[in-house]
Amino acid sequence: MSSTNGKPKFAMYWAASCGGCEIAVLNIHEKILDVDANFEVVFWPVAMDAKYKDVEAMPDKSILLTLFNGGIRNRENEEMAHLLRQKSQILVAFGSCACEGCIPGLANLSSKEDLFDTVYATVSTENKDNIRPQFTYQVPEGDLHIPEFYPFLRTLDQVVPVDYYMPGCPPESHQIAAVIDLVIKVIKGEAALPENGATIGANASTVCDDCPRQRNIKKITAFRRIQDVNNLDPEICLLEQGIPCNGPATRQGCGALCPQAGAQCIGCYGPADGVIDYGARLIAAFASVIDSNDPEEIDRIIDGIPDLAGQFYRFNLAGSLLGAAKPAWNGN
Amino acid sequence: MQRISIDPITRLEGHGKIEIFLDEEGEVANTYFQIPELRGFERFCVGRPVEEMPLLTNRICGVCPEAHHMAAAKAADAVYKVDPPPAAKKLRELLYSAFYVTDHTTHFYALAGPDFIMGPEAPVAERNILGVIHKVGLEIGGKVIQARKFGHNVIEIIGGRKVHPCTSIPGGLTKGITEEQRREIEEMGRWAIEFAEFSLQLFDDIVLGNQEYVDLVLGDIYTHETYSIGLVDDHNKVNFYDGNVSVVAPDGERIGKYAPHEYTEWIAERVEPWTYLKFPYLKKVGWKGFVDGKDSGVYMATPLSRLNAADSMATPRSQEHYEKFYDTLGGKPVHQRLAIHWARLIELLYAAERWVELAADPEITSPNFHTVPTETPTEGVGIVEAPRGTLTHHYWTDERGILTRVNLVVGTTNNYAPISMSIKKAAEQLITKGSVVSEGLLNKIEMAFRAYDPCFGCATHSLPGRMPLKVTIRDVNGRPIDVLSQYC
Numbered sequence: 063m064s065s066t067n068g069k070p071k072f073a074m075y076w077a078a079s080c081g082g083c084e085i086a087v088l089n090i091h092e093k094i095l096d097v098d099a100n101f102e103v104v105f106w107p108v109a110m111d112a113k114y115k116d117v118e119a120m121p122d123k124s125i126l127l128t129l130f131n132g133g134i135r136n137r138e139n140e141e142m143a144h145l146l147r148q149k150s151q152i153l154v155a156f157g158s159c160a161c162e163g164c165i166p167g168l169a170n171l172s173s174k175e176d177l178f179d180t181v182y183a184t185v186s187t188e189n190k191d192n193i194r195p196q197f198t199y200q201v202p203e204g205d206l207h208i209p210e211f212y213p214f215l216r217t218l219d220q221v222v223p224v225d226y227y228m229p230g231c232p233p234e235s236h237q238i239a240a241v242i243d244l245v246i247k248v249i250k251g252e253a254a255l256p257e258n259g260a261t262i263g264a265n266a267s268t269v270c271d272d273c274p275r276q277r278n279i280k281k282i283t284a285f286r287r288i289q290d291v292n293n294l295d296p297e298i299c300l301l302e303q304g305i306p307c308n309g310p311a312t313r314q315g316c317g318a319l320c321p322q323a324g325a326q327c328i329g330c331y332g333p334a335d336g337v338i339d340y341g342a343r344l345i346a347a348f349a350s351v352i353d354s355n356d357p358e359e360i361d362r363i364i365d366g367i368p369d370l371a372g373q374f375y376r377f378n379l380a381g382s383l384l385g386a387a388k389p390a391w392n393g394n
Numbered sequence: 395m396q397r398i399s400i401d402p403i404t405r406l407e408g409h410g411k412i413e414i415f416l417d418e419e420g421e422v423a424n425t426y427f428q429i430p431e432l433r434g435f436e437r438f439c440v441g442r443p444v445e446e447m448p449l450l451t452n453r454i455c456g457v458c459p460e461a462h463h464m465a466a467a468k469a470a471d472a473v474y475k476v477d478p479p480p481a482a483k484k485l486r487e488l489l490y491s492a493f494y495v496t497d498h499t500t501h502f503y504a505l506a507g508p509d510f511i512m513g514p515e516a517p518v519a520e521r522n523i524l525g526v527i528h529k530v531g532l533e534i535g536g537k538v539i540q541a542r543k544f545g546h547n548v549i550e551i552i553g554g555r556k557v558h559p560c561t562s563i564p565g566g567l568t569k570g571i572t573e574e575q576r577r578e579i580e581e582m583g584r585w586a587i588e589f590a591e592f593s594l595q596l597f598d599d600i601v602l603g604n605q606e607y608v609d610l611v612l613g614d615i616y617t618h619e620t621y622s623i624g625l626v627d628d629h630n631k632v633n634f635y636d637g638n639v640s641v642v643a644p645d646g647e648r649i650g651k652y653a654p655h656e657y658t659e660w661i662a663e664r665v666e667p668w669t670y671l672k673f674p675y676l677k678k679v680g681w682k683g684f685v686d687g688k689d690s691g692v693y694m695a696t697p698l699s700r701l702n703a704a705d706s707m708a709t710p711r712s713q714e715h716y717e718k719f720y721d722t723l724g725g726k727p728v729h730q731r732l733a734i735h736w737a738r739l740i741e742l743l744y745a746a747e748r749w750v751e752l753a754a755d756p757e758i759t760s761p762n763f764h765t766v767p768t769e770t771p772t773e774g775v776g777i778v779e780a781p782r783g784t785l786t787h788h789y790w791t792d793e794r795g796i797l798t799r800v801n802l803v804v805g806t807t808n809n810y811a812p813i814s815m816s817i818k819k820a821a822e823q824l825i826t827k828g829s830v831v832s833e834g835l836l837n838k839i840e841m842a843f844r845a846y847d848p849c850f851g852c853a854t855h856s857l858p859g860r861m862p863l864k865v866t867i868r869d870v871n872g873r874p875i876d877v878l879s880q881y882c
């Protein structure tokens with residue numbers, strides 16, 4: 063990345079994440095050159111020699127745009143969130159982890175001790191002395207430190223104020239390219255910024271609006287698991303065929319990729335516009351397709367969804383009204 | 395006496411951390427490579443339906459989600475004791491071969507290549523992909539982008555998405571491919587074979603043609619005589635998707651092969667209180683500390699170890715290079731860690747050849763891509779070779795296929811002990827009697843990392859090969875006297 067003075071400054075950072083957001087950004091291919099041409103990239107550990115101290119030394123609000131991906135799992139993630147908030151005019155929660163916690167947010171169903179007790183006592187772990195990692199540990203030669211692991215994972219806006227949200231696991235590359243185009247237009251005075259707090263790089267409606275599968279009247283008498291179905295119809299709505307597809311509650315933006323590949327939407331773009339609680343919206347959507355008025359039969363049909371917490375809060379537990387289950391809260 | 399503390403990354407960025415302690419004579423007494431993060435997938439996947447594991451565990455690593463997707467799908471097959479139809483297995487392996495081409499290409503050109511093409515002594519600012527393109531020409535840059543694009547195209551056609559594929563389920567796949575897609579995939583694969591041959595030629599010209607580099611590769615600094623492991627087929631040929639794990643001793647003797655469900659007899663993991671990551675080792679040999687040799691259970695799981703653990707390659711062109719590799723480096727097994735780069739390119743060629751073989755198979759377009767499981771789900775293990783090492787997923791479920799227990803031994807984790815040893819060795823060579831070759835230290839440690847292509851993406855958030863380093867040199871009272879850093 064070249065560095066020319068006078069251009070607006072750009073930063074991208076990853077906290078507790080998998081790296082998929084970075085790969086999605088790299089997959090915009092030649093568009094990366096537009097970023098280079100229009101911004102001075104001041105901090106982006108994956109793409110350039112980034113110096114933390116340089117960021118610390120920058121005047122407050124001197125970075126125009128920071129894309130922040132990853133959730134807040136430990137002390138170091140939190141400190142980076144505060145630093146980049148302080149230095150940035152526009153802070154974007156980029157990707158599902160930063161927006162709503164994503165899959166790692168499912169850890170909020172368990173206490174910290176439970177996580178440790180599982181990981182450090184698996185079937186292949188030889189750990190007779192029941193050793194657990196210590197934030198500070200004295201080896202014969204001196205003290206060693208590792209960052210404090212928090213009782214639960216938080217989203218970016220649970221730690222610092224966020225200006226915009228860009229959902230997706232990861233955000234699709236064409237959406238990233240569109241957002242970059244928009245920001246460049248804003249810089250050139252050709253467009254205005256969206257309203258603060260808006261969701262960008264996605265549409266307001268649901269995945270169903272992008273899904274080419276044919277929708278008829280939905281009336282189901284059983285939920286079915288995808289591996290149990292022979293000859294799933296490739297043209298008909300998956301939910302109509304009894305597959306618990308999260309499309310009706312999930313924000314439009316990916317182009318309905320999974321349903322088009324024969325797999326149900328699992329909800330990675332988070333709640334659609336106006337949805338306060340994703341799980342509640344999805345429960346309502348599923349309830350409306352159940353073809354029965356008999357409470358016992360309804361119970362039986364709902365039992366066909368084997369994991370309610372995962373089905374309704376798979377990507378957004380940390381960001382939901384619930385946030386975390388009791389064992390995790392108790393650890394705080 | 396100096397106390398030298400090598401702190402690869404600042405606490406705040408915390409992508410990993412190395413502490414080096416000196417003894418009274420100023421020689422290295424011990425080194426500690428710490429991984430600062432944990433997410434706990436083994437715990438929070440419990441309670442989830444097993445068919446979701448190929449989707450949930452993708453999110454362990456966005457750099458190699460395809461590896462987790464495949465290991466999870468195979469473990470889920472095993473949980474249901476269901477054998478997917480041939481077309482499904484071939485499609486999964488085809489996706490996986492294309493993924494290998496993308497991943498190995500990225501590593502060689504963007505991450506490892508700069509060390510060789512620009513030279514290991516080139517300034518950090520020039521040792522990057524842009525430096526490579528400036529030196530070898532824009533045309534090569536275009537080829538690298540093309541190779542990555544083609545690989546991702548195949549991943550999307552079969553896997554439904556470019557990042558985090560979604561189509562593998564217990565018993566096979568949710569979709570097949572059309573004849574038109576098959577032709578397109580085959581054509582891209584033929585281009586990939588030529589690209590791989592071109593890459594091997596480039597390595598030949600630039601590295602093998604330069605005595606200075608050959609000396610570096612063959613030198614002692616990155617040599618560790620450890621066990622090698624890797625997945626092989628029934629004929630003991632390298633395979634990435636299926637087979638048994640071959641275990642070869644430092645002297646080349648194959649001490650055994652294990653099927654996925656036997657892994658707990660062979661692999662154990664050690665917990666240390668000063669890091670979040672565990673250290674796997676060979677259970678049958680035992681943990682003897684961070685040491686080389688036949689009595690130490692430390693092993694490596696890399697492109698080099700896969701070549702060492704196999705008898706040969708399964709495709710003709712890669713076999714030619716396999717033979718040349720061992721002829722040039724003095725026979726099997728090879729222990730020089732920098733040879734991992736060459737081994738990776740041989741694997742790149744194998745993956746491209748396998749891509750075309752599978753794409754040319756008439757059965758690959760069969761509409762029979764899924765078998766509905768009929769057995770009661772119980773327990774299963776799935777193993778694939780991730781680019782960065784053998785990847786093991788082990789699941790237990792109740793009779794509804796809901797997970798009750800999960801164990802994961804992840805690619806790079808296999809190499810945690812040997813990487814730690816390479817760091818120690820680099821430190822020992824560069825620190826004598828308390829005097830530190832400060833410039834060389836960062837560079838040499840970074841090259842040691844890069845050879846393994848470590849992806850602590852889930853733990854350290856540094857993409858493979860870009861290990862942020864910060865070195866603090868302290869006097870006997872713990873007072874910092876010098877600080878060096880890069881990428882942080």
